[in-house]
Amino acid sequence: MQAGQTVYLDYQATTPVDPRVAKIMAITSETHFANPHSVAHVLGQAAEKAVEKARADIEDFIGAQTEEVIFTSGATESNNQAIASVLFANTRSRRKVLISEIEHKCIKNAAYFYAAKLNYQVEEIPVHTSGLIDVDAYQQLLSDDVLLVCIMAVNNEIGTVQDIPYLAEQAHKVGALFHCDAAQAPETLDIDVKYWGVDMLSLSAHKSYGPKGIGAIYINNALQATLPPLIHGGGQQFGMRSGTVATPLCVGFAESLNIIKQEGQQNRQQLAVLKQFLLDQLTQSGIEFQVNGSMENRHVGNLNIQFIGVDANKLLGNLQPYVAASTGSACNSDMVLISHVLKAIGLTDDQAASSLRISLGRFSDEQQIKQAVASIKLAI
Ligand SMILES: Cc1ncc(COP(=O)(O)O)c(C=O)c1O
Known part of the structure; x- marks a missing residue:
């Protein structure tokens, strides 16, 4: 470029x-201007259909099931949602959150903020000079006191790609939940949330040739039923994220991933x-x-x-x-x-x-x- x-x-x-994304967004802005939550009339219904098609395409892209993808404003919000909701909802005695040392600032700052407010402890998992997780140190940090592990799929500075299926499996062995920040992943990896075994996963459209201001969080259905939203309001998106969704952004995001799927x-x-x-x-x-x-x-x-x-x-x-x-x-x-x-x-x-x-x-x-x-x- x-x-x-x-x-x-x-x-x-x-x-x-991507120009193909820009084109479909421009068309959607004109044709689907109605509020996608105003489903009492045909224009709202048509906009809703476009949003739900976009959601289904993204679910397909990451191997998720229906209604497991929730639109957010970007990966920062998705990461905050993942950490805050799990820490708020916890009814078990577990008090630890593990994050890798090389997480994006939005994971680090959210983890330390909510942990301090809600009486949890954050521990950081060291990495080798390669940027790969130090698996021995990770094993030592894992215990039945760990509630949540957050490890990114692809680092935004040094590009390190982690072995997420293995790391998620280790977290599950001690009964912890596993969240993966996959904002940088689509260009470089095929994402499959079921094969990876992650409970939650964050995405951002503007890292994959889509528009800025939109992202998504995958939360598996069973877990979703136990978690509160981060943003409260009119109960849109199955009560998990209130606020009117931006139809052109949703459609553009899905198109950007459809292009990656093809090319x-x-x-x-x-x-x-x-x-x-x-x-x-x-x-x-x-x-x-x-x-x-x-x-x-x-x-x-x-x-x-x-x-x-x-x-x-x-x-x-x-x-x-x-x-x-x-x-x-x-x-x-x-x-x-x-x-x-x-x-x-x-x-x-x-x-x-x-x-x-x-x-x-x-x-x-x-x-x-x-x-x-x-x-x-x-x-x-
Ligand atoms: C790994 C990673 N996570 C999260 C974010 C934040 O994403 P967004 O700009 O969509 O909030 C970024 C963006 O720099 C990122 O690279």
Whole structure:
């Protein structure tokens, strides 16, 4: 993707909306403007049908059953819903929540906030330098006092892909619930909530070429019946999330996942080739760099690169307006905070401060990469 003179290499912060998604959203805005909850008239019914078709498509995409997917405003809300509702609803004596050390801030902050308010304890599961969960440490933290485990499928900074089916199984062995933040997963993994064995899973449309402002949470039917909503009101979405759902956003979200279902495998192959091309170009340019995290278990478009001896924030500043990328994670890139993810994989502050996340996507190509590498070389 090239926007004017800027090469866009920040797909993990957000993806551009696929033109096919934009088109169907524009049509839906015009044709299904009625409130999808006003089912007493035909226009409301038609809008409701579009919303429920979108829900069914997303359920199909992740292997869920009917009414197991609830639309939210994004993965931040989904993650808050997962943690708050489980902690509020708990009637067992369990008092611990386990989260991985490299969870997104919205899991970390929600877990610590609700745990403090509701008298629970949060413990963090360490990771190896690869970013993969330290399974021995995880086993030691698991006990019959653990109520909930939250581990993300794909990390947003270093792209590490976890073995969710195994990790969920271990949590279930001690009777804990398992939540997975899968916001970064659709581009790189086939999600199957039943095979993965997760009780709850969060999604975000704008990481998968859909619109911003919408996401979803999967909660399996049996668990859903025991949980309170996070947002109270008119009782929409089977009482699990009140508020008028945005029909065009729901339809656009579903379309973005339908496209991935059709074209995902081919896109993944192309991205793997492009990522190697980027590494080769960097090597050939003579720039000194090192990749952070595992190369094997990694998001197909992600590279998190240490430019040895370079201040990444200054580098990104010097790269303007030619390259869009990220230091740390996008959500805190306007503050000079050392990334907790890079610290968790053992980087020193200096190494973390010299690291840049470059994320490729569907609209990246070799020409853009050549241009970006030339700009990086010049900026360094
Ligand atoms: C792994 C992960 N979880 C959650 C979020 C938050 O998603 P949203 O922007 O939909 O609230 C992000 C976005 O950066 C993310 O990468």
